[in-house]
Amino acid sequence: MRVLLLTLFCLTLTAQDIAVRAEKLYTVSGAMITDGVIIIQKGKITAVGKASDIQVPEGMKVLRHKVAVPGLIDGHSTVGFSGLLNQPHDQDQVERSAPMQPELRAIDAYNPKDPLVRFLSNRGITTVHTGHGPGALISGQTLIAKTFGNTIDETVMVPEAMIAATLGDSIRNTEGKAPGTRSKAMAMLRSELLATQDFMKKRRVAKSGQEPDRSLRMEALIQVLRRERPLLITAQKSIDIMGALRLAKEFNIQLVLDGASDAHLLIQEIKTSGVSVIIHPLMTYPRGEMENMNLETPSLLQKAGIPFIFQSGYEAYVPKTRVVLWEAGMAAGNGLSFDQTLYAVTLGAARLLGIQGRVGSLEVGKDGDLALFTGDPFEWTTRCTGTIINGRLVSDGEALKD
Amino acid sequence: MNKTLLSALLIGTCLGLLAQERPIAFTNAYIIPVEGTDLTKGTLLIKGGKIIALGSNVLIPAEADVKDMKGQILMPGIVDSHSHIGSGEGADGSAPIQPEIRISDSINVENTSIRRAQAGGLTTVNVMPGSGHLLSGQTVYLKLRSGHTIDELAFEKTAGGYLGGMKMANGTNSRRSAGNFPGTRAKSASLVREQFIKAQAYQAKIKAAAGDASKMPARDLGMEALVEVLEGKRTVHHHTHRHDDIVTVLRLQKEFGFKVVLHHVSEAWAVADQIKAGGNNVIGASIIVVDSPGGKLETKEVRFSNGASLEQAGVLTGFHTDDPITDSRWFLRAGALAVRYGMSRQEALKAMTLNNAKLLGLDQRVGSLVVGKDADLVVLSGDPFSVYSKVQETWIEGRRVFNRLDPSDRKFATGGIGAAIDTVNHDALLEDESEDL
Numbered sequence: 001m002r003v004l005l006l007t008l009f010c011l012t013l014t015a016q017d018i019a020v021r022a023e024k025l026y027t028v029s030g031a032m033i034t035d036g037v038i039i040i041q042k043g044k045i046t047a048v049g050k051a052s053d054i055q056v057p058e059g060m061k062v063l064r065h066k067v068a069v070p071g072l073i074d075g076h077s078t079v080g081f082s083g084l085l086n087q088p089h090d091q092d093q094v095e096r097s098a099p100m101q102p103e104l105r106a107i108d109a110y111n112p113k114d115p116l117v118r119f120l121s122n123r124g125i126t127t128v129h130t131g132h133g134p135g136a137l138i139s140g141q142t143l144i145a146k147t148f149g150n151t152i153d154e155t156v157m158v159p160e161a162m163i164a165a166t167l168g169d170s171i172r173n174t175e176g177k178a179p180g181t182r183s184k185a186m187a188m189l190r191s192e193l194l195a196t197q198d199f200m201k202k203r204r205v206a207k208s209g210q211e212p213d214r215s216l217r218m219e220a221l222i223q224v225l226r227r228e229r230p231l232l233i234t235a236q237k238s239i240d241i242m243g244a245l246r247l248a249k250e251f252n253i254q255l256v257l258d259g260a261s262d263a264h265l266l267i268q269e270i271k272t273s274g275v276s277v278i279i280h281p282l283m284t285y286p287r288g289e290m291e292n293m294n295l296e297t298p299s300l301l302q303k304a305g306i307p308f309i310f311q312s313g314y315e316a317y318v319p320k321t322r323v324v325l326w327e328a329g330m331a332a333g334n335g336l337s338f339d340q341t342l343y344a345v346t347l348g349a350a351r352l353l354g355i356q357g358r359v360g361s362l363e364v365g366k367d368g369d370l371a372l373f374t375g376d377p378f379e380w381t382t383r384c385t386g387t388i389i390n391g392r393l394v395s396d397g398e399a400l401k402d
Numbered sequence: 403m404n405k406t407l408l409s410a411l412l413i414g415t416c417l418g419l420l421a422q423e424r425p426i427a428f429t430n431a432y433i434i435p436v437e438g439t440d441l442t443k444g445t446l447l448i449k450g451g452k453i454i455a456l457g458s459n460v461l462i463p464a465e466a467d468v469k470d471m472k473g474q475i476l477m478p479g480i481v482d483s484h485s486h487i488g489s490g491e492g493a494d495g496s497a498p499i500q501p502e503i504r505i506s507d508s509i510n511v512e513n514t515s516i517r518r519a520q521a522g523g524l525t526t527v528n529v530m531p532g533s534g535h536l537l538s539g540q541t542v543y544l545k546l547r548s549g550h551t552i553d554e555l556a557f558e559k560t561a562g563g564y565l566g567g568m569k570m571a572n573g574t575n576s577r578r579s580a581g582n583f584p585g586t587r588a589k590s591a592s593l594v595r596e597q598f599i600k601a602q603a604y605q606a607k608i609k610a611a612a613g614d615a616s617k618m619p620a621r622d623l624g625m626e627a628l629v630e631v632l633e634g635k636r637t638v639h640h641h642t643h644r645h646d647d648i649v650t651v652l653r654l655q656k657e658f659g660f661k662v663v664l665h666h667v668s669e670a671w672a673v674a675d676q677i678k679a680g681g682n683n684v685i686g687a688s689i690i691v692v693d694s695p696g697g698k699l700e701t702k703e704v705r706f707s708n709g710a711s712l713e714q715a716g717v718l719t720g721f722h723t724d725d726p727i728t729d730s731r732w733f734l735r736a737g738a739l740a741v742r743y744g745m746s747r748q749e750a751l752k753a754m755t756l757n758n759a760k761l762l763g764l765d766q767r768v769g770s771l772v773v774g775k776d777a778d779l780v781v782l783s784g785d786p787f788s789v790y791s792k793v794q795e796t797w798i799e800g801r802r803v804f805n806r807l808d809p810s811d812r813k814f815a816t817g818g819i820g821a822a823i824d825t826v827n828h829d830a831l832l833e834d835e836s837e838d839l
Contacts, residue, residue, distance in 0.1 A: 084696035119694055264818070283693070285726045286822035294817040318727065320697035330732075333789040334816065380738035380789050400744045401671075401707050 016391040017041045019056045020370060022068035028347045029361035038068065040368030040391035048362050063393070065385055069342060069377055070361050071126025071369030073349035074324040075278040076232070076258055076311035078133040080110045080117055080145070084320055090114070093133035093314060095140065099171070099179060100192055102163050102224075103216035104140030106131035112145065112155045116321045120312075121147035122395045122402070123323050124371025124384040127157065129353050133314040134166040134234040134259070137185055138192070141220065142232065144353055146369070147387075148394040157355060162232040162256065163224055165189065167240035169289050186243050193251050196221040227254045234258040236280070236289040238265055245273045256352070258311075261293040267304045276352050277301060277308040281322045282330040284313065298344070299335030309349040329378035341378060372397065422777070422800030425449040427462045431471035434786070435771035436478050436755050446476060448777035451799035456771055474794060477751070477786055478771050479525025479778030480733060481758035483688040484639060484665050484722030487515040487730065492531020492569070493538040498576055498583045499597050501631075502623035503539025505531040506564045511555050514814065514823055519723075519730035520546050520804040521815035523780035523793040526557065526759065526768050528722075530569045530639060536576045536584065536594055540627055541639055542566040543762055545778075546796075548803050557764065567663075567762070568631050570594070571641035572650055573700050591650055598658045601628035631660045637685065637763060638662040643700035645669040652680050659683060663761045665722065666690050667712075668704035674715035686718030686761050689753075690728065691736040709740030713749045720758035731815060738787035751786065 018040050025036025027048055037054040039047040047054050056062055083090025092109040095101055110130065111117075120128065131142030142161040149155030167185055179185035199218040203211055223229040233244040236259045248255035255273075257263070259280045263270060270277065279298055286293045294300075301308040310331070312322040324345060332341040350360025358367050368391035375382040384397035426448050433444035435456060447455035447462065455461075462468060488509035493500035509529060519527060525546055531539040542564045543557035556564040572590050577583065584590040604625040611617035619625075630636035638660050640651050648664060655662045664670075664677060664687040677687055689712070695704045705711075712719040721736040723729065728736065737750035745753075759769025767776050777800040784791035793815065796804035805811050813821045 084702060085699060086697045087699070116694060116696065283729065283732070285729060286817055287726070291822040292817070292819050293822075296816050315697060318697035318701060319692040319694040321694045323693055326693060329789045333791075378789055380735050381742045381787055383742055398743070400710070402705060402743055 016043070016393075017057075017060055018368070018388065018391055018393065019060050019062045020065060020068050020372065020388070021051055021062055022065050022372070024067045025362070026067070026069045026342060027362040028070050028343055029363050036068070037062075038362055038368075038370070040388070043368055043390040043392075045362060045364050045366050045368050048364060063372070063386065065372035066375055067373040067377065068362075069124070069371050069373070070346040071359060071367075071387070071389065072124045072325055072345050072371050073309070073353070073360065074120065074125050074128040074130070074312050075309035075349050075352065076142075076313065077128050077130040077321065077324070078314040079120060079128055079130050079312070079321050080112060080114050081106075081130060081133065082314060082320065083111065084115045086317070086320055093131075093139070094135040095132075096136065099136055099173070099177075100138040100188065101136070101140055101217070102138045102220040104132055105160070106141045106143035107152050107156060107159045110143060110145065110152050110156075112149050112152060117147050118395075120321065120323065121387050121389070122384065122398055123325055124373065124377065124387055124397070125324060126369040126371065126387060126389050127349075127355070127359055129161055129311075129349075131161065132164045134164070135170050135314075136166060137171050137179055137188060138163060138165045140164060144355060146389050148389045148392070157358065158353075160223075160229065161353065162230045163220060164232045164234070164258075166234040167243050168234075168236055182239065182243070186247065189247060190250070193221065193225065193247075193253075196225055200225065224253055225251060227252070230254040230256045232256045232258050232278075236261040238262040240289075241266055242269065245269060245275065248273065248275065259290075259313075261290040261297075264294045264297040264300050265292065267300055267306070270301075271304050271306055277306060278311050278352070279308050281311060281313040281327045282334075283322065283327060295330060295334040298331035298341075302336055302340055307348065307352055309344050309352050325377060325384075329380070332378040338376070338378070422449065422451050425454070425463050425466040426800065427460070427466045427468045428471050428476055428779075428781075429462070429468055431474055431476040431781075433771065434475065434477040434751060436752055437770040437772050444476075446771060446779070448800050451777055451801075453771060453773050453775050453777050456773060471781065473783075475782040475784065475786065475791075476771070477780050477782065478755045478769055479776075479780055479796065479798060480523045480754050481526045481720070481762070481764070481769055482519070482524050482723050482725070482730065482733060483528050483663065483720045483758045483761045484690075485519070485527045485529055485725045485730065486532055487513065487519050487527060487725050488529055488544075489513045489515065490529060490531065492533075493535045495534075495581070498535050498578075498593060499537040500535060500539055500624070501537055501568065501597075501627040503531055504542070504563055504566075505529055505539055506542040506552055506556070506566070509542065509544075509552055509555075511549060511552055514821060515725060515730070516546055516555075517804075517811075517814040518821065519725065520796050521793060521806075521811065522729075522731040522733050523782070523796050523804075524730055524733060525778040525780075525796060525798050526762070526764060528567065528639065528762055533571060533575055533641070534578070536570060536572065536590055537597070538569045538571070540566050540636070541569050543764060545776075545798055546803060547798050547801070562626075567637040567639045568627065569641070570638050573641075573643050573647040574698075575641055587647070587650070591654065594654060595657065598628065598632070598654075601625055601632055602658075605629045605632055632658060634659075634661050634683065639665055639688075641665050643668040643704075645672040647700075648673050649676060652676060652684060655680065655684060661685055663688055663720075666724070667708060668701045670708040671705045671711040672703075674711045674717060677712070678715045678717050686720065686757065687712055688720040688722045688758070688761055689736070689740070690722055690724050691739050692728065706739055706743035707745075709737075709750060709753065710744030713745050718757055718760055719749070720753050720761045722758075734786050734791075735789075738789075741787055747787070754786075
């Protein structure tokens, strides 16, 4: 009996049957549907189309909203790691005891109950790529999670997403420890990857019983060298972006460029390299390494055919998190079309993160994740009126009293 | 070239610098005067740096330069009641109370932060000394004219310097564990109280001297500035976040009677009625809109609905950028987000312009498009509160200081190489633990 009850409870938590009828339904994978209906059963989308063509099953709850889009995807965040309070006890995005710690797993530190996770889900963000942040040469691993759930197990989609690295001024050690310079940082990364190659070789040629001792650090980097996991390199300045591209070429790594505020100066180089970009939050204050940042970078990347997505990034102070919906909106206001912007914050993000089989568009078979709005989602005065994750209405959106 | 012609040219140039002589007529515009109703096809006529006519049927002088603004929106120049553009340096770490400090001594008017503010449509800005003090010095009200010196940008020169207010703060902002800085809230209030009592005594000595120079107290720059505060000639701009800290400001205001504007007010939603009940010298509140709560404990209960709460309570409400905390280029977004969370559109537009002008006591000159006021205006491509709208032009006293069609101006709106150089002190402000928010 207890087992049965538990099973039922889990089902209600993760899977619900619900229909949404919207004046404008953006599937992203196809054209916008005027007066559209989407049906979600057992957490998955089972039908999408014009209201006149879709038969809503008898008794199914129908929510009516102005605009429905796929649940929004934050391309890179530290939410759940860099908590609301910004006190030592809720800041787990960077471990500073050593410059390179690829073995640090994100699932060991993610707090799905941090109020900022809820803050984001109230604004239509249903999936976040989050984890160890910029600020160490290799800070650790990242994960991909839904923004609703009590435990990591309930919420996580991809427990081991990428390995996060950083180049540039923010990792410079001024106390006589390495890395103290850009060249030193590059040399350290190279040496580490060479050591990993050496470790792989030793394992391969070792006779049974004589294998090298396990190394969590090497095991994490082996995945990078085998192109099983991307290396996410946060690099803002041209020299650091070029360093990242060079490293990726040398080791045949699947690189994802993060931040890249000088990307608008290196369009050709980035295009040739074939890498994707998770562009910095556009509303970051232009200063320091980011003094050249340009609101029109997304539209330049788009024109060049370089895959890119948006992010909320890491914030050390106020605001403690940005909102990827609003960051994307700034691109829509600066040359990127509405459709291109919506794509980048939904299906484009899903593809770049490798989760397009489950989320990113409103297609039959995908997770029932939706964001509902009073109008154009990117408009400053539009409010989110509901968020659905796995078919469950997890939020009524932004409250007027927020 | 003969001397007379040269002189004539020189005089002509000087006059040109001083005032815009040829009238300019902006026609065919959707005009939001902020005071009065919107005009769908209005004409705004300006001359000599002032607004001389506004309406649907304005007689345009033959010599006027006519600008057809079809499809564009005209609104008053935006006023920012709290900013740190110009990379100024205020009080240092030597003491928690430094009223003698003048931010005007350290502003670099060539700093690109000022160009970016122009690109955001800002025309009048209260530049404050930065932070981490109970009282960090005298602020300066700037007009963001094109110029090379603080004299050219000052809103108005006064006998003692430039028009401005006095920056104060409470809560955790001014607490430090070292030196003679306060370690608790009660100590903070006590130090401020002590200082104002001292200023009252200084004021009494001046009064007793009755103009007799031999009886005057020794000059004290800090005391002189605080006497201006006590006499209501210099408004206190008070950083305060938590509900109890807001109420503490109201208490000190009552004790000493100074004019005060409450800044940031993260928990205004909790004490909006108390702010309203503060009386005439509690001029109003200026809100910062940040994208999420937290990051700093005092802002963990901040609400986007502060604008709506203050409007409902009838408090004179403005907004500020606190640049670099938020970016001057999209300052209009602050008002837009307040509308998103329940503030009326009309009041939010007012807050960005006329209300901010009132908070600075400059509403006789700026804040609305009214005949007689300064010809400070913003040309927008669309709805001021839309993410898709662009500031096309910014005008101050009849001169265009930003034109998006000019690539050398445009970069200050979009960013790119050279758009954000010279921000050294901005960096310091952002990295300082006791920074200004």
